Amino acid sequence: MNTEKVIFAFFIILAATLNFGFFLGEIHDVDHHNVFELFAALVISLIATVMKLGDRTHLGAVLLATSLVADLQLIVAALLWAYASNVSEAGLTEELIASVVSMSGGALLANVISVVLLVVETITVRR
Amino acid sequence: MNYVAYLILRRLRAPLIVLIVIYSVSILGYVLIPGVDDEGNLHHMNFFEAFYFVSFMGSTIGFGELPYEFTAPQRFWTLFCIYGTVVGWIYSIGAVIATLRDQTFIHLIQRYRFRNRVENLKQPFYLVCGYGLTGSAVVADLSRRGIQSVVVELKQSRIDAMELDNLPFDIPSLCADASEPDVVKDAGVAMKNCIGTLCLTDDDHVNLYIALASKLLSPERMVLSRVATREYAGNLKSFGTDHVVDPFETFADYLTNAVFAPYRQLAYNWLISPQHRSLSSVVKPQKGRWVICGFGRLGQAIQKRFEQHGLETVIIEPDPEGRKLKDDYRVVKGLGTEASTLIEAGTQNAVGIIAGTADDANNLSIVLTARELKKSLMIVARQNHHHNVDVFKAANINMIMDPNMIIAQRIMVLIKTPLLMRFLEEIKQHDEDWCEKLVCHFDVLVRDHPLDSWSIGIDKETTPAVYEMLRFGVQVKIQNLSTHPQSRGVQLPAMALMVMRAGVVHLLPEHDFCLRIGDEILFCGQSRVLNQMQWTVCNTSVLRYVISGQDEASGYLWQRFFKKKNESKDIGGSA
Numbered sequence: 210m211n212t213e214k215v216i217f218a219f220f221i222i223l224a225a226t227l228n229f230g231f232f233l234g235e236i237h238d239v240d241h242h243n244v245f246e247l248f249a250a251l252v253i254s255l256i257a258t259v260m261k262l263g264d265r266t267h268l269g270a271v272l273l274a275t276s277l278v279a280d281l282q283l284i285v286a287a288l289l290w291a292y293a294s295n296v297s298e299a300g301l302t303e304e305l306i307a308s309v310v311s312m313s314g315g316a317l318l319a320n321v322i323s324v325v326l327l328v329v330e331t332i333t334v335r336r
Numbered sequence: 337m338n339y340v341a342y343l344i345l346r347r348l349r350a351p352l353i354v355l356i357v358i359y360s361v362s363i364l365g366y367v368l369i370p371g372v373d374d375e376g377n378l379h380h381m382n383f384f385e386a387f388y389f390v391s392f393m394g395s396t397i398g399f400g401e402l403p404y405e406f407t408a409p410q411r412f413w414t415l416f417c418i419y420g421t422v423v424g425w426i427y428s429i430g431a432v433i434a435t436l437r438d439q440t441f442i443h444l445i446q447r448y449r450f451r452n453r454v455e456n457l458k459q460p461f462y463l464v465c466g467y468g469l470t471g472s473a474v475v476a477d478l479s480r481r482g483i484q485s486v487v488v489e490l491k492q493s494r495i496d497a498m499e500l501d502n503l504p505f506d507i508p509s510l511c512a513d514a515s516e517p518d519v520v521k522d523a524g525v526a527m528k529n530c531i532g533t534l535c536l537t538d539d540d541h542v543n544l545y546i547a548l549a550s551k552l553l554s555p556e557r558m559v560l561s562r563v564a565t566r567e568y569a570g571n572l573k574s575f576g577t578d579h580v581v582d583p584f585e586t587f588a589d590y591l592t593n594a595v596f597a598p599y600r601q602l603a604y605n606w607l608i609s610p611q612h613r614s615l616s617s618v619v620k621p622q623k624g625r626w627v628i629c630g631f632g633r634l635g636q637a638i639q640k641r642f643e644q645h646g647l648e649t650v651i652i653e654p655d656p657e658g659r660k661l662k663d664d665y666r667v668v669k670g671l672g673t674e675a676s677t678l679i680e681a682g683t684q685n686a687v688g689i690i691a692g693t694a695d696d697a698n699n700l701s702i703v704l705t706a707r708e709l710k711k712s713l714m715i716v717a718r719q720n721h722h723h724n725v726d727v728f729k730a731a732n733i734n735m736i737m738d739p740n741m742i743i744a745q746r747i748m749v750l751i752k753t754p755l756l757m758r759f760l761e762e763i764k765q766h767d768e769d770w771c772e773k774l775v776c777h778f779d780v781l782v783r784d785h786p787l788d789s790w791s792i793g794i795d796k797e798t799t800p801a802v803y804e805m806l807r808f809g810v811q812v813k814i815q816n817l818s819t820h821p822q823s824r825g826v827q828l829p830a831m832a833l834m835v836m837r838a839g840v841v842h843l844l845p846e847h848d849f850c851l852r853i854g855d856e857i858l859f860c861g862q863s864r865v866l867n868q869m870q871w872t873v874c875n876t877s878v879l880r881y882v883i884s885g886q887d888e889a890s891g892y893l894w895q896r897f898f899k900k901k902n903e904s905k906d907i908g909g910s911a
Contacts, residue, residue: 245367248383252360259353263346291384 213260214330220257221272221327224279225320227253232317236310237303244290247313251283254316257323268330275323282316340444347435351428358424362390362417369413373404394421446510447522453508454524459484462751463523463530465514465546466537467494469722470562472501473744474534478751479503483531488514488523490537515545517553525550525557532558532578534747540568547577560750562743564633581746583739588637590742591690591716591735595623596645599771604760606778606787607860608749609741623647625686629672629702630693631659634718634737638690639665650681673701678709688714692737696724703731753791755858759834762843774844781829781861788863789833792817792873794855799873805883806853812883814857815847819882821871828868830861 227250234241258280261273286309293305366386373379381389385403392399393414406414435441461484464471471487472494478485487509489495495511512519514537524530533550535543543561550559560579563569572580593601626642628635631653642649651665652672661667670677672691683689689706691699699717706713716735719728728736749756763771778787796803805812814835820826835842835849836856842849851857859869872878880886 244383245364248360248364248367252356255356256353259349259356262349262352263342263344265342287383291382291387294382295384 217257217260218327218331220253220260221276221320221323224250224254224257224276225317225324228279228283228313228317228320232310232313234310237307239301239306242306242310247283247287247290247309250313250316251280251287254279254283254320268326272323272326275319275326279316279319279323282312282319286310286312286316340441340448343441343444344435347431347438347441351431355424355428358420359390359394362394362413362420363387365413365417366390366410369407369409371404371407371410379404390417390421393417394425396422443511447512450508450510451522454486454522454527457484457486457508457524457527457529460529460531461486461524463488463520463525463533463550465489465520465523465533465535465543467498467509468536468538469740470743470747471534471536472498473740474536474747475507476501476503477744477748479505479507481752483751486523486530488512488519490514513542515542515549517549520546520549521553526553530554530557532560535559535561536743538564540564544568544571547572548575551575551577560747579750581743583737583742584633584637586742586746587634587737587739588641591638592641592645594735595642595647595688597768597771599768599775600763600766603763603771603775603778606775607756607760607789609745623687625650625682627652627672627678627681627683627686627689627706629653629689629691629699630718631656631661632692632694634692635690638692650686652677652681671698671702673698673705675705675709678702678706683709683713686710686713688716691715691717693718694720696720696727700724700727700731703733752789753858755791755834755836755856756789758836758841759843759858762834762841777831778860781831785829785862787860788866789858789860790866791856791858792869794851794853794857801876801879802851802873803853804876805879806851810883812851812879813847814845814849814851816879816882817851817857817869817872818859818861818865819872821868821875821878821882824882824885828861828865830859830865830869833858833860 227246231242231246231250254276258273258276261269261276264270264273289305289309289312290301293301293309297305363383363386366381366389367383368380371379371381381403389402394417396418401410462474462478464475464478464485465488467475467487467489471489475485475487475498484505485507487495487498487507489509489511490513492511495509498507498509510519510523514520514523514535520533525533533546535546535550537543537546540563543563547559547561550557555576558578559576560581561572561577562581562583563572564582564584566582569580569582590601590605593604625648627650628639629652631639631651635651635653639649639651649666650668651661652668652670653659653661654669654671656667656669666681668677668681670680671693672678672681678689683706689702691702691706693699693702696719699719703715703717706715715733716737717728717731717733718737719725720739722738722740725738749760763774781787792799794802794806802812802817814832815827818828818830818832820828832845832849833843834857835845835851836858837852838854845857859865872882
């Protein structure tokens with residue numbers, strides 16, 4: 210058993226589930242999307258990315274790429290939310306919340322790919 | 337791939353995660369802890385405000401309590417966060433600096449830079465493994481001849497010493513174990529412009545490894561190895577190591593030559609190590625009894641040769657049983673450092689003594705004691721450690737055996753030109769009178785300067801001018817090459833030792849020996865001559881001037897100048 214891989218798997222799956230939890234619900238309804246969940250998803254996704262830094266295997270590099278994509282999308286989502294609630298005159302409109310959620314949907318796809326890769330890697334380990 | 341970048345990133349993982357965790361916990365705290373706005377209403381910071389506050393607090397900038405003045409619980413949390421973030425940053429920066437100062441990391445960077453520098457080498461180079469006394473002498477000599485080298489050495493202190501050696505080249509060096517094949521590979525053994533591998537470490541086994549790796553990675557590359565024991569010499573030769581240099585065998589050859597053919601030995605010595613030697617320095621030992629102190633590798637090598645030549649030898653050895661001496665040898669048990677042993681061995685009636693033990697102090701003691709017994713004794717001593725060089729010099733010894741110098745000289749002969757090696761083989765066929773004449777020639781040529789030797793091949797690349805002349809049917813003689821390129825009446829202080837034509841050797845060719853395309857000529861003389869000779873063989877108008885005395889491709893002024901000069905010379909009768 211490789212402890213490093215297990216801990217990484219924990220963070221990758223946690224990032225995916227949190228992301229999924231945030232994404233779930235009506236796309237333009239603020240009440241269905243919890244800002245704390247977005248925050249947690251972003252933080253966990255960042256940690257998962259950092260854990261893949263300096264991995265010289267090909268799969269490790271691909272995992273780093275997918276979680277970087279997830280980070281990017283979640284950061285944009287968080288920026289949009291911050292813009293909507295602090296800068297925008299209109300506040301959290303339905304259009305803005307919809308784009309935040311769709312951004313997190315993109316991140317969710319990247320996270321799902323990470324999880325799939327992780328499962329593939331786990332299956333190929335013959336121990 | 338770039339290992340270094342991966343290593344840095346890997347080491348950065350923990351500090352980055354710590355920072356992310358500290359920041360996110362702090363932000364979350366500010367979002368959860370209730371505060372009040374300026375009108376006293378309940379106000380929760382949102383993530384944007386919390387991130388803003390933590391960002392400037394974490395970097396200890398401090399814009400104040402934003403957006404509203406904090407309540408007591410918020411200030412309480414701020415206290416935690418201030419220390420938390422400061423500790424987090426100190427840890428992260430400390431970790432990065434520790435990575436940069438980490439020995440493995442530094443080695444990786446050095447390795448990476450070394451590999452890059454070797455890969456970018458354009459000119460031909462020798463790979464020198466082991467930068468001890470031999471290695472440093474060889475590298476210095478190579479640099480003097482304008483040949484690049486690459487150094488791999490196990491001890492960092494020697495690599496550091498190299499920086500102080502003040503070499504004219506920037507020489508890529510690596511502190512690593514050269515017996516690891518990937519080290520040799522990084523050092524460019526498989527590169528096209530690597531001329532050869534020189535295994536000069538003082539460990540036979542390591543040399544064996546390097547030679548093996550070099551032969552396996554690129555079979556046609558020249559490999560030279562020093563060796564201290566016979567078993568390893570056989571092993572190295574078995575897989576095609578091109579040159580195996582055993583300092584003890586080599587020195588035994590020197591000594592035997594010096595005893596039986598002193599002039600040949602002087603010619604030999606003069607050619608392989610360029611320092612000036614006066615004719616009076618020729619050793620003239622009488623044949624008679626020799627006392628050999630220490631029957632180690634040196635003692636055995638000398639004894640074998642002296643026995644073949646029928647010289648009487650007496651061996652002084654502290655452990656005759658352990659050395660498995662034959663019964664018919666005359667053996668005296670002891671070190672040889674005390675007079676009684678030396679007297680027992682008959683030193684008073686001997687012509688020479690060899691202090692050949694592995695201990696420098698014992699060797700010096702033998703030398704001094706033996707001289708007390710007989711003043712006219714020819715004394716040969718083995719010097720094991722280079723730092724004793726001054727003591728050995730002061731002891732006024734006739735022949736000093738310094739393994740490092742022997743190997744370095746041997747290598748330089750091989751590197752200078754393969755023709756020289758051939759010439760040295762050839763002079764073995766000739767008698768002492770012939771050698772004496774040769775040595776007298778040398779003496780006239782160089783006077784007090786060092787004697788250098790070099791070879792010139794007649795081909796299109798290295799000697800285009802001569803090649804062109806010969807193609808047009810103009811006769812070029814050897815004396816043309818050794819004529820001064822600016823005044824053809826003057827002969828340069830150099831002589832042709834040998835011409836190699838289609839595998840046939842012409843020893844000491846006459847001045848009017850006519851050259852042909854494909855000839856290789858071995859010259860010896862003062863080292864400055866090589867530059868002047870290059871001038872003649874590469875520049876057609878210089879060569880034409882040297883052959884015919886005419887300088888056509890020059891301007892009016894030059895023509896007038898040279899005409900006058902040549903006229904005055906023609907009267908002298910050079911044609």
